[in-house]
Amino acid sequence: MKLSEKRLLNKKEQILISAIKIVNQKGFQNTTMEEVAAELLMTKGSLYYYFKNKEDLLFQCHKLVLSRAIEELQAHIDEETTYENRLRKMIKTHIDYAIEEKETFNIIIKPSETFSGTKLEPILEIRRTYAGYFYRVIKDGISAKEFKNDEPKIVSMFLLGSMNWLQQWYNPAGKKSKEEIQDIYAEYILKILK
Amino acid sequence: MKLSEKRLLNKKEQILISAIKIVNQKGFQNTTMEEVAAELLMTKGSLYYYFKNKEDLLFQCHKLVLSRAIEELQAHIDEETTYENRLRKMIKTHIDYAIEEKETFNIIIKPSETFSGTKLEPILEIRRTYAGYFYRVIKDGISAKEFKNDEPKIVSMFLLGSMNWLQQWYNPAGKKSKEEIQDIYAEYILKILK
Amino acid sequence: MKLSEKRLLNKKEQILISAIKIVNQKGFQNTTMEEVAAELLMTKGSLYYYFKNKEDLLFQCHKLVLSRAIEELQAHIDEETTYENRLRKMIKTHIDYAIEEKETFNIIIKPSETFSGTKLEPILEIRRTYAGYFYRVIKDGISAKEFKNDEPKIVSMFLLGSMNWLQQWYNPAGKKSKEEIQDIYAEYILKILK
Amino acid sequence: MKLSEKRLLNKKEQILISAIKIVNQKGFQNTTMEEVAAELLMTKGSLYYYFKNKEDLLFQCHKLVLSRAIEELQAHIDEETTYENRLRKMIKTHIDYAIEEKETFNIIIKPSETFSGTKLEPILEIRRTYAGYFYRVIKDGISAKEFKNDEPKIVSMFLLGSMNWLQQWYNPAGKKSKEEIQDIYAEYILKILK
DNA sequence: TATGAATGAGATTTCATTCAT
DNA sequence: CATGAATGAAATCTCATTCAT
Structure with a gap:
């Protein structure tokens, strides 16, 4: 890759990071190109040098967060340890993102309201990939006789849903710390898997 | 209540029902006053006789579905039966709404993105009330020694989250019927409560 | 037709007439919705109450002028007189429009630069209809042995082209009056038809 | 002329040729600097080294084609042959350009819509020069008693118009070949000149 | 010379909201 | 009560142009 391409990528990522920040504050629909640009001390027009349109920008935000x-x-999946351990770590990771990156992580939730046509399917695909990781670890844990359950797909969705919901009610200043929550969620799901 | 007031109420409800339909199809932000009016063979302007503004209309949609x-x-709570039975029926109800009334019932969306200022707190209040029912039945079940768990609040949120997520992946044409899903979800949550 | 519909149509036509005026001054691409609105003492937004978008507005301008x-x-075609007479009158009419309504009449010329996709074909269709009148009178004149020529299609296009070109060079303040030009053009085409 | 100036000229011409290609595809107004640059595997910015601005570029395109x-x-004018022969060849040439170089050659477009201020007059001047050739040959043919007509100016415009219009309807895949058309057009104009 | 990046002005479009009738 | 019409603010997007490197 040429230096210039690298620089372009860097800038693009910089923009995405700013955009993610704004989107996490204001939500998707309420974020304007103007605001994203302002955050970067750029002008609207410049954004269009890097991204085809608003949908494209949002799409890439989402992609970036999810791919991370x-x-x-x-x-976590690659670690050599029990499936329980892997699952626990994955839960930790997911909850971190769900709480910290709220909105961007969240297109997860209603992509069809944000994306239309061509961009929708890719988004759904990434989402499926993502969910697939949870499915995998549960399924493999079952195969390895570490877990016990007949519906790995449903369990994984059950888990994802409960975790995504956290953003709606979890209060960092509340009684339970994030870490405690993470442990409790792991405990609960393991009860289902036994 | 005078007859005219009654008629007003009826008309209002009619509008809400149409609005709910549209919102369930298009999502909150993507529903325009025009579309709601069109569905009712009315004109935009007329809606403003019944509702102060769009936010008010959406607010009342949300409220109507939730209050139903x-x-x-x-x-269910009032029935004289085991707590398990009550909880099972409540899960059934919630899943019915979550799947059928997708958008309007949709408690997932950050209300702060749709509602601003005066309407936000009332919305949150209704939501808390709603969630309170699940909290209540779990807490009481614990007090009655039918359930066993130290975190009724967290369990209820865990449950609500997993159910709300259903709209994202549940496919009526898929392998599992809605009824099976309802049973499985009840089973899972009961495992946590034992 | 209801009164309200009539009023709507009236207003639409009023807008079209203003738009035609502006377009004739500035050309298609250089006419902005703002300007059209200003001419009518309206605001941009209002135009969209009557026309779906700019292309639609321009399309209807063109249609209006051509249909007149x-x-x-x-x-002229319907008159009971010689074909020569009919053709002479048609030439008169066409030249009047070509000179007076320059631009709007002119989308005739490069519709593909102004219209895209769905609107292009209807425009071409109207254009074909229009040109068809000249073809008809020539063809019929030939059948009636009043004219003599083997290529009515080409003659009609030859004629239309020469007339459309008038806008490029005709100067009302020049030596020849519009009426003289109209006669000369008729003379020339009749020479070809003999 | 220094070598560097020569190189500059070459590059300029290269750009013009590419620009002409694009303009012929998309039309004057719809051609963007970006597209012209892309065709040359250059960047927008570079074009400004060679041309003051877009208008200048388009101007020179038009000029290049017309001057060729x-x-x-x-x-053709310089040939020692009958005026009829000269005129026939000129018609051939013009029709070739009108059909092949559609847009850039396009004398139909109102230059005042594309060119403003300083560039407009030069454009009109070239066009007049161009038209002048047809005027000349007709006028001289009349003086030489080979043609007979009292309005050489009008005949030449009549001819030019009919030929320019060809781009609007001529279909290479149609019944008549370009050569046949060229002959027919010559025939028609000669009828007028006899 | 050439380029990548940024700019800014302006154009189109959308839509909640208002209001006279 | 209902509507048709108008509004205006804001958002998206385009593109010619500039300029430091």
Whole structure:
């Protein structure tokens, strides 16, 4: 890769990071190109040098966040340890993202309201990939007789749903720390898997 | 109540029902006043006779659906039967709404993205009330020694989250019927409560 | 037709007339919705109440002008007189429009630069209809042995081209009056038809 | 001329040739600097080294095509043969350009819509020069008693118009070949000149 | 010379909201 | 009560142009 291409990529990522920040504050629909640009001390027009349109920008935000999360999940899956351990770590990771990156991580939730046509399917695909990691570890844990359950797909969705919901009610200043929550969620799901 | 007021109420409800339909198809942010009006063979302008503004209309949609669901939950809670039975019926009800009334019932979306200022707190209040029903039945079940768990709040949220997520992946044409799903979800949550 | 519909149509036509005026001054691409609105003492937004988008507005401008011209041609064709006479009158009419309504009449010329996709074909269709009148009168004149020529299609295009070109060089303040030009053009084409 | 100036000229011409290609595809107004640059595997910015601005670029495109055509016309005029022959060849040439170089050659477009201020007059001047060749040959043919007509200016415009219009309807895949058309057009104009 | 990046002005479009009738 | 019409603010997007490197 040429230096200039690298620089372009860097800038693009910089923009994405800013955009993610704004989107996490204001939500998707309420984020304007103007605001994203302002955050970067750029002008609207410049954004269009890097991204085809708003949908494209949002799409790449989502992709960036999810792909980062996926990397972490992958690392956990690759560890040589019990399936329980892997699952626990994956839960930790997911909850971190769900709480910290709220909105961007969240297109996960209603992509069809944000994306239309061509971009929707890729988004859904990434989402499926992501969910697949949870499915995998549960399924493999079952095969390895470490877990016991007949519906790995449903369990994984059950888990994902309960974790995604956290953003709605979890209060960092509340009684339970994030870590405690992470442990409790792991405990609960393991009860289902026994 | 005078007849005219009654008629007003009827018309209002009619509008809400149409609005709910559209919102369930298009999502909150993507529903325009025009579309709601069109569905009712009215014009945009007329809607403003019944509702102060769009936010108000959406607010009342949300409220209507939630209050209907709350009535059902109340009925289940009032039954003279085991807590397990009550919880099972409540899960059934919630899943019915979550799947059928997708958007309007949709408690997932950050209300702060749709509602601003004066309407936000009332919305959150209704939601808390709603969630309270699940909290209540779990807490009481614990007090009655039917369930066993130290974190009724967290369990109820865990449950709500997993159910709300259903809209994202549940496919009516898929392998599992809605009824099977309802049973499985009840089973899982009961495992946590034992 | 209801009164309200009539009023709508009236207003639409009023807008079209203003738009035609602006377009004739500035050309298609250089006419902005803002300007059209300003001419009518309206705001941009209001135009969108009457027309779906800019292309639609321009399309209807074109249609209006052409359909008026077509009416006149039709009247000439229907007269009970020699084909030569009919053709002479049609030439008169066309030249009047070509000189007076320059631009709007002119989308005739490069519709593909102004219209895209769905609107292009209808435009071409109207254009074909229009040109068809000249073809008809020539063809019929030949059948009636009043004219003599083997290529009515080509003659009609030859004629239309020469007339459309008038806008490029005709100067109302020049030596020849519009009426003289109209006669000369008729003379020339009749020479070809003998 | 220094070598560097020569190189500059070459590059300029290269750019013009590419630009002409694009303009012929997309039309004057719809051609963007970006597209022209892309065709040359250059970047927008570079174009500004060679041309002051877009108008300048388009101007020179138009000029280049017209001046090439003019050269050919000149050659035909200079031949020692009948005026009829000269005129026939000029018609051939013009029709070739009108059909092949559609847009850039396009004399139909109102230059005032594309060119403003300083560039407009030069454009009109070239066009007049171009048209002048047809005027000349007709006028001289009349003086030489080979043609007979009192309005050489009008005849030449009549001819030019009919030929320019060809781009609007001529279909290479149609019944008549380009050569046949060229003959027919010559025939028609000669009828007028006799 | 050439380029990559940024700019900014302006154009189109959308839509909640208002209001006279 | 209902509507048709108008509004205006804001958002997206385009593109010619500039300029430091």
